Amino acid sequence: xxxxxxCQETRELLPELAAGVAEGxxxxxxxxxxxxxxxxxxxxxxxxxxxxxxxxxxPEHEPSPGFETSVLNALAPARPGRRPLRATAFAAAAAVLxxxxxxxxxxxxxxxxxxxxxxxxxxxxxxxxxxxxxxDISTAVEPSTGHAFAYQGSPSWVFISVESASSSGTxxxxxxxxxxxxxxxxxxxxxxxxxxxxTTIQVPIRDISRIQLVRAGAPTMSARFG
Amino acid sequence: xTPLTDESLLVGMAVGDQDxxxxxxxxxxxxxxxxxxxxxxxxxxxxxxxQESFVKAWQHAAAYDARxxxxxxxxxxxxxxxxxxxxxxxxEVPLDPDVLTAKLVADQDPSAEPADRFATMDHIRGALRQxxxxxxxxxxxxxxxxxxxxxxxxxxxxxxxxxxSRVRRGLGALRxxxxxxxx
Numbered sequence: 001x002x003x004x005x006x007c008q009e010t011r012e013l014l015p016e017l018a019a020g021v022a023e024g025x026x027x028x029x030x031x032x033x034x035x036x037x038x039x040x041x042x043x044x045x046x047x048x049x050x051x052x053x054x055x056x057x058x059p060e061h062e063p064s065p066g067f068e069t070s071v072l073n074a075l076a077p078a079r080p081g082r083r084p085l086r087a088t089a090f091a092a093a094a095a096v097l098x099x100x101x102x103x104x105x106x107x108x109x110x111x112x113x114x115x116x117x118x119x120x121x122x123x124x125x126x127x128x129x130x131x132x133x134x135x136d137i138s139t140a141v142e143p144s145t146g147h148a149f150a151y152q153g154s155p156s157w158v159f160i161s162v163e164s165a166s167s168s169g170t171x172x173x174x175x176x177x178x179x180x181x182x183x184x185x186x187x188x189x190x191x192x193x194x195x196x197x198x199t200t201i202q203v204p205i206r207d208i209s210r211i212q213l214v215r216a217g218a219p220t221m222s223a224r225f226g
Numbered sequence: 227x228t229p230l231t232d233e234s235l236l237v238g239m240a241v242g243d244q245d246x247x248x249x250x251x252x253x254x255x256x257x258x259x260x261x262x263x264x265x266x267x268x269x270x271x272x273x274x275x276x277q278e279s280f281v282k283a284w285q286h287a288a289a290y291d292a293r294x295x296x297x298x299x300x301x302x303x304x305x306x307x308x309x310x311x312x313x314x315x316x317x318e319v320p321l322d323p324d325v326l327t328a329k330l331v332a333d334q335d336p337s338a339e340p341a342d343r344f345a346t347m348d349h350i351r352g353a354l355r356q357x358x359x360x361x362x363x364x365x366x367x368x369x370x371x372x373x374x375x376x377x378x379x380x381x382x383x384x385x386x387x388x389x390x391s392r393v394r395r396g397l398g399a400l401r402x403x404x405x406x407x408x409x
Contacts, residue, residue, distance in 0.1 A: 015393045016375060019368045020307065050400045052299045053350045054369050055306055057330040058261035063273050067259070070273075071251050071280045072244065 006033045010040050018047040035134060135211075137162065139219040145193075148223035150205045158185070158211060159198035160223075165190045167218035173197065178209045188213060232297035233290075240288040251280055257298070258305045264329070265309035265370055267320035275312050279305040310372030319373070323366045324359060330366070331355040353403035361396030364389050 010030040016022035017030060034041050137146040137160070146162035160173060168190045175183040188197035205225070213221040230238075230249065238246025258279050263272035282304050290300055313320060331351045336344050354362060367373045367381075375393065379386040 021372050021374050046401050047397050050397050051369050055302050058264040060256040061260040061263050062256050063259040068251050071277050074281050075247050075284045
């Protein structure tokens with residue numbers, strides 16, 4: 001029942017989300033719901049496609065003769081770096097999704113925010129029926145010390161955001177699969193109780209039972225997906 | 227000689243190739259500037275917006291993912307967002323939405339663009355033309371001027387719920403009409 005209520009509230013906001021103009025807490029709630037609801041994501045994708053089509057109707061106009069030169073002069077100082085494309089794409093996708101779900105997009109949006117929200121939608125759309133999941137990280141005594149995100153796509157990846165660990169240091173990050181295998185996937189540094197880290201993974205997201213962060217002398221932090 | 231695809235030009239831009247950037251600008255400047263002018267309605271401001279859009283495309287070319295959609299859609303979304311930012315703080319939208327809608331749906335010269343593109347555009351124009359004004363007006367205000375349902379409600383003296391309902395019905399009708407030919 002709660003889900004259909006959430007769907008109804010989210011669908012009210014879908015046109016504004018698709019147009020990139022939704023505001024405030026309602027937008028954050030809707031984005032979080034979209035992370036869980038395939039039907040709402042599909043509807044958002046369809047509405048976005050309609051708006052994209054409408055934008056195509058703007059009539060063409062040639063700018064003034066010096067426009068091309070002016071643009072190319074502006075591009076020279078803005079020359080992009082030669083970063084590895086895959087790493088860039090991964091970092092962007094992870095940052096977009098994590099920012100969206102942790103409230104980084106609340107408030108009146110700028111064009112960059114709208115682009116970010118659009119990338120969020122598009123990143124989810126890339127999965128095309130697969131999914132993005134989020135889970136609280138907790139210890140035996142602390143209900144929430146952060147969040148873990150897992151994205152089923154090409155590539156699939158996980159992203160860890162530790163916000164209030166009781167012990168700082170370097171943690172071993174492990175995937176525990178549904179058939180009880182423990183796979184070390186990297187190290188996450190935590191300073192003053194905070195840290196974030198992500199990586200691409202080979203394991204299908206549906207096969208992950210939990211992600212845990214382990215460090216000698218510190219409580220194990222764990223996020224359950226199964 | 228076969229022209230480079232949009233995706234090839236973007237890859238060139240992503241690694242800092244000026245020639246690729248020049249070809250890309252030449253290919254899209256009329257559409258980018260046209261959209262910017264449609265939204266902001268002031269030629270000098272539209273050129274600023276168009277330039278800013280190309281700079282952003284250049285800076286973010288490496289993040290473009292072909293699976294997310296066509297290059298044209300990606301670039302025009304950047305342009306639309308930049309144009310909306312440019313008009314956001316005006317009290318009035320630059321052009322009455324009904325007048326803008328009339329411009330968007332006006333018949334175009336079929337010889338002005340490739341046949342397949344003209345057919346697609348004509349189909350979209352036809353779908354928008356069929357919407358009642360009470361639906362096309364808020365849809366156009368939201369799409370081209372970045373107004374929220376609340377903004378539109380205040381502007382037109384309507385309850386927010388009424389605006390939301392009209393937008394949803396309008397977009398639903400457009401989706402049905404546009405989707406009907408996609409399959």
